[in-house]
Amino acid sequence: MRIHGCSFPDVMASRNQTDLEPQAAQLAVQRLLGFIDGMRACAVLDAKRAILASSHAEIDWAPLIEPLLDGLGDREGQIRAVNCGTGSGEVFVVSGWGLIGVAVTERFTLSSLVISDLRALLGDLARHGTVERTGARTSESSYVAGAHKNAGTL
């Protein structure tokens, strides 16, 4: 899908994800664990679904998230986030900037905030190679403001 003449991969190709330091991805995971209450587990993967960092190394993330990102027919390339809720919790898989963020949480009323936090984190990781600038909620609001100002990046 193209918005304002600018497709998602065009904008996101600005940084090679293999440049990412493992510590930066690990810091992103620590941030997620810290600023989302009810977070049970989370991970950051690259576009090839290799794990960059995760809160629980024993979880085999790639095959588990595969059905969530694949098998959605012709919409596969357009998917930004998948959010599923069951009686036991919620799962968020957010893709963007050549990265994939996964979060397993409690059931939330405002799940869109989790998606925003994940996207803000992935965006900072991809653009700056670090999440040191990312803060809870404040970065989310700046992300949203920035997104509205520059709709082409969305």
Place this chain on the structure above:
Amino acid sequence: MQKPGRFLADKVSFVAEEAAAYLRRRKLSRRPFVRIHLAGGRILAPDPASPQGERLLDAAEALLSAAAAARE
């Protein structure tokens, strides 16, 4: 003048209504759902009972179970 026992009957019925409302809210908040956020801000909400919904919910349940096992 209020009939004898009316006060107690009102109290009991109030508590029963509150309990029923709580159970309804709890059931709603635990209902399975699937949301797919697409580029451009469009959000799809496939029926959880559809084949696609079931497949996604099964995957989510597997991930939740793996996370629960890892935390133990």
